[in-house]
Amino acid sequence: MMTKNVGSIDRILRIVIGALLIVGALMGYGWWMWIGVVPLLTGLFSTCPLYSIIGMNTCQK
Numbered sequence: 001m002m003t004k005n006v007g008s009i010d011r012i013l014r015i016v017i018g019a020l021l022i023v024g025a026l027m028g029y030g031w032w033m034w035i036g037v038v039p040l041l042t043g044l045f046s047t048c049p050l051y052s053i054i055g056m057n058t059c060q061k
Helices: 008-026 031-045 049-054
Strands: none
Touching (some): 008 031
């Protein structure tokens, strides 16, 4: 299991941006908008593989 490394504000922004991109894809604004799945999932699971690689953590201690 991956360690949580996405804080609350970061998490909310990822979920909102991801959801908006997916809605745009569903409305036909471009297939590339499906990239919104990535921030949506990282926000929902509160973990970001890229943050793990670079050693970043936005969670409060």
